[in-house]
Amino acid sequence: MKMTEQFFTALRSLLTNRRRSILTVLGIVIGIASVITIISLGKGVEKATLKNLQASSSGKQSTVVDYYADDLNSTASGFEASDLALINASQASFGLVKADIVSDNDGSAESEASINGADQNVTVKLLKYPSSDLEILSGYNISKNNIMLADPVALISKKLATSFYSSVNQALDTSVTVNGISYQVIGIFKEDMELDDIAISKTVYERSNNGEAGNKLKLTFNRGENVSKQTKKIVSLLNKQGSHHLQGSYEHMDMGAILKGVGSVINGLTYFISAIAGISLFIAGIGVMNMMYISVSERTQEIGIRLAIGASPKSILLQFLLEAVLLTGMGGVLGFGIGCGLAWLISLFLPFRAVVGLESFILAFSVSAIVGIVFGIFPARQAAKKNLIDILK
Amino acid sequence: MIRLERLNKFYQQGDEKIHVLKDVSLQIQQGEFVAIMGPSGSGKSTLINIIGFLDHQFMGQYRFKGESMIDQSLSDYARLRNQNVGFVFQNFKLIANLSVAENVGLPLLYAGHRRKNIADQVNDVLSSVNLQGVGAKLPMQLSGGQQQRVAIARALITRPSFLLADEPTGALDSHTSQEILKLFIDLNHKSRSTIIMVTHDFQVARLSQRIIRILDGRIESDRSVDQ
Ligand SMILES: Nc1ncnc2c1ncn2[C@@H]1O[C@H](COP(=O)(O)OP(=O)(O)O)[C@@H](O)[C@H]1O
Ligand SMILES: [Mg+2]
Numbered sequence A: 001m002k003m004t005e006q007f008f009t010a011l012r013s014l015l016t017n018r019r020r021s022i023l024t025v026l027g028i029v030i031g032i033a034s035v036i037t038i039i040s041l042g043k044g045v046e047k048a049t050l051k052n053l054q055a056s057s058s059g060k061q062s063t064v065v066d067y068y069a070d071d072l073n074s075t076a077s078g079f080e081a082s083d084l085a086l087i088n089a090s091q092a093s094f095g096l097v098k099a100d101i102v103s104d105n106d107g108s109a110e111s112e113a114s115i116n117g118a119d120q121n122v123t124v125k126l127l128k129y130p131s132s133d134l135e136i137l138s139g140y141n142i143s144k145n146n147i148m149l150a151d152p153v154a155l156i157s158k159k160l161a162t163s164f165y166s167s168v169n170q171a172l173d174t175s176v177t178v179n180g181i182s183y184q185v186i187g188i189f190k191e192d193m194e195l196d197d198i199a200i201s202k203t204v205y206e207r208s209n210n211g212e213a214g215n216k217l218k219l220t221f222n223r224g225e226n227v228s229k230q231t232k233k234i235v236s237l238l239n240k241q242g243s244h245h246l247q248g249s250y251e252h253m254d255m256g257a258i259l260k261g262v263g264s265v266i267n268g269l270t271y272f273i274s275a276i277a278g279i280s281l282f283i284a285g286i287g288v289m290n291m292m293y294i295s296v297s298e299r300t301q302e303i304g305i306r307l308a309i310g311a312s313p314k315s316i317l318l319q320f321l322l323e324a325v326l327l328t329g330m331g332g333v334l335g336f337g338i339g340c341g342l343a344w345l346i347s348l349f350l351p352f353r354a355v356v357g358l359e360s361f362i363l364a365f366s367v368s369a370i371v372g373i374v375f376g377i378f379p380a381r382q383a384a385k386k387n388l389i390d391i392l393k
Numbered sequence B: 001m002i003r004l005e006r007l008n009k010f011y012q013q014g015d016e017k018i019h020v021l022k023d024v025s026l027q028i029q030q031g032e033f034v035a036i037m038g039p040s041g042s043g044k045s046t047l048i049n050i051i052g053f054l055d056h057q058f059m060g061q062y063r064f065k066g067e068s069m070i071d072q073s074l075s076d077y078a079r080l081r082n083q084n085v086g087f088v089f090q091n092f093k094l095i096a097n098l099s100v101a102e103n104v105g106l107p108l109l110y111a112g113h114r115r116k117n118i119a120d121q122v123n124d125v126l127s128s129v130n131l132q133g134v135g136a137k138l139p140m141q142l143s144g145g146q147q148q149r150v151a152i153a154r155a156l157i158t159r160p161s162f163l164l165a166d167e168p169t170g171a172l173d174s175h176t177s178q179e180i181l182k183l184f185i186d187l188n189h190k191s192r193s194t195i196i197m198v199t200h201d202f203q204v205a206r207l208s209q210r211i212i213r214i215l216d217g218r219i220e221s222d223r224s225v226d227q
Helices: A003-016 A019-055 A079-087 A146-148 A158-164 A202-209 A227-241 A255-298 A300-308 A311-347 A358-384 A388-392 B046-053 B076-086 B100-110 B119-128 B144-156 B173-192
Strands: A059-071 A098-104 A110-114 A118-127 A134-139 A153-157 A175-178 A182-189 A198-201 A216-222 A248-252 B002-013 B016-028 B031-038 B061-066 B086-090 B162-168 B195-198 B208-216 B218-223
Touching: A003 A019, A003 B002, A019 A255, A019 A311, A019 A358, A059 A227, A079 A098, A079 A134, A110 A248, A118 A158, A118 A202, A153 A158, A153 A175, A158 A182, A158 A358, A175 A198, A182 A198, A182 A202, A198 A202, A216 A227, A216 B218, A227 A248, A248 B218, A255 A311, A255 A358, A300 A311, A300 A388, A300 B076, A311 A358, A311 B076, B002 B046, B016 B046, B016 B218, B031 B046, B031 B173, B046 B162, B046 B195, B076 B086, B086 B144, B100 B119, B100 B144, B119 B144, B144 B162, B144 B173, B162 B173
Parallel strands: A118 A198, A153 A182, B031 B195, B031 B208, B086 B162, B162 B195
Antiparallel strands: A059 A216, A059 A248, A098 A216, A110 A118, A110 A175, A134 A182, A153 A198, A175 A182, B002 B016, B002 B061, B208 B218
């Protein structure tokens, strides 16, 4: 019989006994799924660690210290010029190249502004590129040119404009001062969900902010420095003497250490889970063998008929072996799918993403197929060895 | 076509060796319709199983189309069955979870054909046994006579050298038996099919051309039927 026909014949018998097939293959699915889950997580943490290390191999390495105010509503900045002075005083002993206060990465900052002679705390939207999200009610949007040339131009919200001027148009072409730099108001925008008051170019703002204030401190170290140790020292210095150490805390999230920790946990788990999965696959294999033996004895008549009309013992053997391999192979593929889903779900709660490779699929498929061959060969041989005369009596 | 010389067959039962076929010699030509008669346990099925390449353990000589069957391998036997013999059994021997068409087409799959290429052949052979339009049904959904006709269709589909029928009407009522026998006679007359049929009913055997009587493992008589 042609191989494709053998394949369909085997598939068909499996589908005839659907429920039994599914129950039998469950152990394979669980075993493969758990191995794939842990392998994908292990690969994920490996990749993240590698990326983390690569930053250092390129030479200078940097870390970030964050300031968190105890009062969540506070708009005060945690880092000031005095903090830079404090750190720079012992710059050499920290192995530091430089320390910079940077604005928050999320593209907005809290700042003091002076509008029409009055002071006001405002939320500033910092643009790296022109923003098409803003709906301009009057005047012009900030253009690419404005940003490239670092023009001190600003857009203000309609709410801000109307609270300081008698009309929207009155506010156009006036100036606002943010962080000591005066910006020309070139447009009025409609408030959006993010509740920004003013939009200005990020480059201009950073320049003005230089050494002034912010909630993030970027530390750049010399090559070969133990950055996580040095950063820890700086953090503890800041928490003792920093400008705002009484109103909040300075913290550093050490990605390298976190990844290392998670990585070693996953490594340990990999052995444990692989061992359990191995046992699970072995037991599942015995289940497959048992089901195949039952199937062979239930289908004695069918085997006899097939032999009588011209099946060779070899093709009977192949049919039953294919049934076993197909069963476990499908279990392996299903387990692979479930494992991928599970790894992805778990990595939502971890600081990296799971990585699934083609080799994981090949591993899942070949391991399950091998289980099928190993545990299917004996029942299949029994099927092929049946005595035709006895069956047909 | 079929030539048996001093065929002997023993069955081992515990410590005992039972001598089932004793010095059986016979020849059957292409196109013959032979009935094998004898009481139950006389060795008819044993003989027919050897003729049909189901049983390779015997003593003596069996030549098929001039070729000795003695030193053929098991897979040679499988191929001989597939290409040369059409079996019809007393209890039909259809595979229960395959459709009628799949049952009928199965010998062609073992002959190396593809499933998708055999539909026409299956339909043709089903209509030749007057079973149009039942291909999609399961064997269980048919009557006994219809199931036996499915089995005959399956036996015919590879255009075998001969048909072997072991009490083909044993499980059927007399009316249905007549229909099946008529089918055999038609096949023998119109298609010149060689048919070897085991029966213990003389009324059935009478319809063939030649009756071989077996008693206790020996050929008791071998004569043609005068019409
Ligand atoms: N597999 C077997 N093992 C032992 N004895 C058998 C076997 N098959 C048949 N026999 C014996 O061989 C004899 C002939 O059997 P069989 O050919 O089936 O007779 P028939 O078909 O004429 O009724 C019987 O006595 C039977 O008991
Ligand atoms: Mg018999």
